[in-house]
Amino acid sequence: MKQQVKTKIAIQGIESSFHHQATNMLLGEEQVELVKCESFQEVANQLTGYKSDFAVMAIENTIAGSILPNYNLIDAYDLEIIDEVYLNIQMHLMALGEDSIHDIKEVHSHPVALLQCKEYLRKFPPQFKVIEGKDTASEAKRIKEQNLRGVAAIAGEQVAKEFGLKILDSNIQSMKDNKTRFVLLGRKQEKRVNKVNKASLKFELYHEIGSLSNVLQLFSTFKINLTKIQSLPIIGEPWQYAFFVDVLFEDHKLFEEVTNVLEKAVKELKVLGVYRHNKENLKSEVLKVELVENGK
Numbered sequence: 586m587k588q589q590v591k592t593k594i595a596i597q598g599i600e601s602s603f604h605h606q607a608t609n610m611l612l613g614e615e616q617v618e619l620v621k622c623e624s625f626q627e628v629a630n631q632l633t634g635y636k637s638d639f640a641v642m643a644i645e646n647t648i649a650g651s652i653l654p655n656y657n658l659i660d661a662y663d664l665e666i667i668d669e670v671y672l673n674i675q676m677h678l679m680a681l682g683e684d685s686i687h688d689i690k691e692v693h694s695h696p697v698a699l700l701q702c703k704e705y706l707r708k709f710p711p712q713f714k715v716i717e718g719k720d721t722a723s724e725a726k727r728i729k730e731q732n733l734r735g736v737a738a739i740a741g742e743q744v745a746k747e748f749g750l751k752i753l754d755s756n757i758q759s760m761k762d763n764k765t766r767f768v769l770l771g772r773k774q775e776k777r778v779n780k781v782n783k784a785s786l787k788f789e790l791y792h793e794i795g796s797l798s799n800v801l802q803l804f805s806t807f808k809i810n811l812t813k814i815q816s817l818p819i820i821g822e823p824w825q826y827a828f829f830v831d832v833l834f835e836d837h838k839l840f841e842e843v844t845n846v847l848e849k850a851v852k853e854l855k856v857l858g859v860y861r862h863n864k865e866n867l868k869s870e871v872l873k874v875e876l877v878e879n880g881k
């Protein structure tokens with residue numbers, strides 16, 4: 586029997602982390618082998634070093650905002666955004682079965698997860714320690730493996746199940762409706778097929794009056810809907826900024842036209858990805874394409 590070759594997906598974190606869930610939503614579990622990384626930087630290294638086929642990376646959260654270092658990684662490593670998925674995030678406080686909430690003296694979690702629970706954590710007494718750690722699942726796993734009494738982790742429900750921890754408090758993020766947007770990343774210039782209606786662009790502008798408003802005007806003239814704009818400092822050019830935008834379009838031709846015009850109007854333009862707006866959290870087509878291309 587022919588053995589199925591699995592597609593390697595680099596994520597920050599381990600099994601049952603939110604990145605793992607996002608990967609399952611986009612690609613399913615069967616064909617995927619996780620390449621578990623300790624940092625987002627390592628994720629980018631694994632992908633560009635051909636140690637993984639794709640990567641899944643959180644890019645923004647409805648409470649904590651944009652994960653800015655990840656914008657820089659996508660840009661610096663020339664990665665391509667090929668799909669996206671929106672995960673509902675509910676945070677829970679969890680600890681060993683013997684502990685009650687009154688026993689807890691330390692809480693560990695991923696920095697972005699802690700940010701989402703800032704209001705909740707503020708209510709604890711001042712001697713209570715909040716410690717930034719790795720991904721949510723690794724922090725929970727460590728509590729179980731090292732039998733850490735008085736220590737809690739903040740993570741998703743699936744993590745408590747996976748590592749046998751008790752949930753002490755539920756839905757502790759600052760807003761009930763909490764979502765993280767993850768992107769599927771590939772190396773640049775590899776072939777893909779997909780119906781596309783969304784793009785992520787990065788541009789730098791000349792320091793001239795009206796340069797940003799001209800770009801925005803251009804989008805509106807070409808019926809391109811701007812869904813996000815984020816500025817980031819250009820390293821080595823103090824007080825100069827690069828703009829990262831997400832846009833929606835109906836007509837791909839018009840989108841191509843606007844990028845041609847934009848290229849002439851800005852100092853530098855880079856297309857970070859052209860993909861589908863995945864509001865419905867549909868499965869990615871990318872594995873199908875891989876199978877066909879590799880004759881699997």
Ligand SMILES: O=C(O)C(=O)C[C@]1(C(=O)O)C=C[C@@H](O)C=C1
Nearest residue numbers: 602603604643695697720721765
């Ligand atoms: O620690 C995890 O479980 C993750 O997948 C990381 C991460 C993030 O990077 O934002 C993912 C989703 C949530 O927003 C919180 C943490």
